[in-house]
């Protein structure tokens with residue numbers, strides 16, 4: 001066991017830092033929250049991704065054949081850690097590079113890999129995840145969007161919801177039911193779909209903070225050619241599991257996103273750092289942040305040795321959600337009445353969130369991190385089964401053909 | 409001992425609920441959110457029903473009720489998310505009636521009673537939430553009045569009000585509470601938007617008030633007036649929070665009974681039921697502590713600890729309840745076309761307005777340590 005960089009890792013970190021210093025500005029800890037004008041944000045993400053690709057820093061763990069750097073998971077984490085200190089935007093590639101890439105590397109055809117992976121790394125394609133439906137959230141395997149065979153491909157009809165950044169996406173990954181006569185997990189196929197295909201209608205949904213981050217997506221007679229199927233027909237659930245695992249490990253992959261420096265800085269700036277209650281809040285935040293950091297090290301170690309992380313990943317996502325909420329809570333205690341001020345009206349959503357508003361915004365968006373990528377309860381259920389070996393929850397629908405469930 | 413409401417109190421609670429539930433449709437709430445942040449028509453309806461004046465003395469056109477009856481109105485407000493200045497206007501008017509020299513502000517109060525003007529108090533301060541923290545300084549003028557200088561943040565309905573009660577510090581460390589006309593020269597109100605979209609403003613004073621605009625006596629005793637305002641405001645906000653929690657929970661209970669995942673209603677999952685049950689327990693703790701605080705205030709008893717206990721429940725517990733309700737709704741609750749998020753925004757707003765949970769604990773701890 002050795003906690004800390006090996007000489008090779010330290011050299012990599014120095015190289016990454018030098019490159020970042022040459023190509024980006026340091027982030028100001030007192031600066032506003034990430035931009036709320038999503039169109040701008042997405043533009044900045046594209047530019048930065050292109051810069052990364054141009055200089056060989058995109059897709060650090062991806063094979064060089066796909067345009068990646070061919071590096072290790074540890075290197076990828078080191079780069080993310082260093083990058084987090086800089087004022088750069090990356091969020092729009094969370095689905096593409098974070099989830100679709102690993103899925104294509106594992107399940108895609110060579111043709112699909114060639115077609116999509118390079119473009120993704122160069123920031124040319126933004127991807128969205130068309131999984132959840134009004135009736136299929138936690139119970140994702142019950143998706144009812146139908147894909148039916150037609151000449152040379154499939155025709156898709158149905159509705160998706162809560163599709164993050166769907167309004168900006170060039171491509172989407174889509175789960176649709178291709179065989180209703182088998183139990184729910186068995187009849188699903190995993191597609192990739194060009195978001196400009198006729199029949200796709202994207203309607204933004206405004207969220208609590210006033211930002212329209214996610215969307216409803218209506219699919220009416222949408223044609224997807226045969227080469228848009230990822231993995232085997234009817235095998236969509238196992239392909240989707242790769243995506244979901246990537247999503248959870250991405251959320252927990254450790255990029256300094258749980259840093260408490262900003263919180264401590266806020267307490268100092270407002271002269272609240274001598275208050276014993278505030279100090280306890282700061283100390284507790286540090287305890288949580290350290291735990292996340294070490295859990296992250298362990299996760300990376302597992303990945304870098306080629307082991308598929310198990311329950312650690314779920315622990316990490318839960319701990320992250322808790323840390324997020326508790327940190328925002330402490331910030332609100334520091335701010336006092338100022339914590340309830342801030343313009344979250346739709347009209348103001350196109351502006352930057354100024355100064356300390358970011359804490360209120362963080363407080364208000366805690367629900368997102370607790371729900372997205374599988375809710376807290378769903379993660380706990382998995383921990384119960386996988387880490388503790390508890391029996392699975394009884395399921396009323398196990399083994400029942402999907403079309404019979406739909407009638408219930 | 410009888411913790412039940414009297415018949416009269418029950419009538420008041422029912423009347424408030426009937427008016428607010430009848431008026432506050434989602435469409436009305438949206439109009440308020442997109443526009444002024446509040447609903448003057450609902451306020452007019454409350455005034456019409458003599459509920460704005462309920463807690464003012466009878467000789468001023470009120471019904472002579474007190475803090476406990478205000479608590480019942482406040483619960484109904486929270487349950488229906490009615491964007492009206494109930495707490496700031498009623499508590500401030502009650503303070504004027506209680507502490508101003510007899511007859512000096514009858515006209516102002518008459519206009520509050522008929523709903524034509526609003527009044528409010530400037531009690532918030534950044535960070536520590538001690539209304540006495542120097543934010544405004546008072547110095548005597550040659551004609552017996554006072555010069556006021558300084559700033560107070562987050563004054564609820566500041567720009568909409570005709571007068572603001574402002575605690576201010578004197579050079580010797582004692583204080584006074586002045587009723588400042590918002591149209592007086594040297595009074596600036598800069599609108600701020602808040603988490604739950606109700607109006608607020610930061611107040612900047614470089615102005616003078618007459619001796620008759622001081623509530624109570626300047627000096628040591630003025631701290632009592634500030635405390636009165638603070639405690640009545642906090643206690644009433646606690647009751648709003650009870651209503652918010654109750655409303656959120658009712659909507660959540662309906663949702664988890666209705667929505668199916670994995671072939672059964674969400675409520676069939678114990679993680680869901682237990683979290684909802686915990687939220688209910690918290691709501692009831694909020695209700696009993698806030699009613700106790702209001703009753704003690706109304707009875708003229710020392711309520712310092714009681715208000716802090718209620719405030720801790722309302723801030724810590726209240727935010728836990730609305731967070732649980734938001735969470736149990738899943739993704740649908742995150743879309744502002746679905747109504748549950750309003751309870752969340754109100755819960756957060758109320759939970760931070762007059763101090764976070766830790767501030768109330770610190771206050772209570774201070775009271776305990778000193779006695």
Ligand SMILES: Cc1cc2nc3c(=O)[nH]c(=O)nc-3n(C[C@H](O)[C@H](O)[C@H](O)COP(=O)(O)OP(=O)(O)OC[C@H]3O[C@@H](n4cnc5c(N)ncnc54)[C@H](O)[C@@H]3O)c2cc1C
Nearest residue numbers: 129131132137138162163164368375377677735736738739
């Ligand atoms: C900000 C945000 C972004 C999102 N982005 C995307 C996206 O880009 N693409 C996409 O496809 N989806 C996206 N989602 C959807 C997300 O995956 C779902 O919200 C999530 O899976 C929960 O499903 P649901 O919302 O239907 O809640 P439900 O499944 O209805 O759950 C409601 C409540 O019941 C609880 N519950 C449900 N089942 C159980 C159980 N078995 N045991 C105990 N408790 C249970 C849940 O924990 C939750 O508290 C996003 C969601 C959010 C909030």
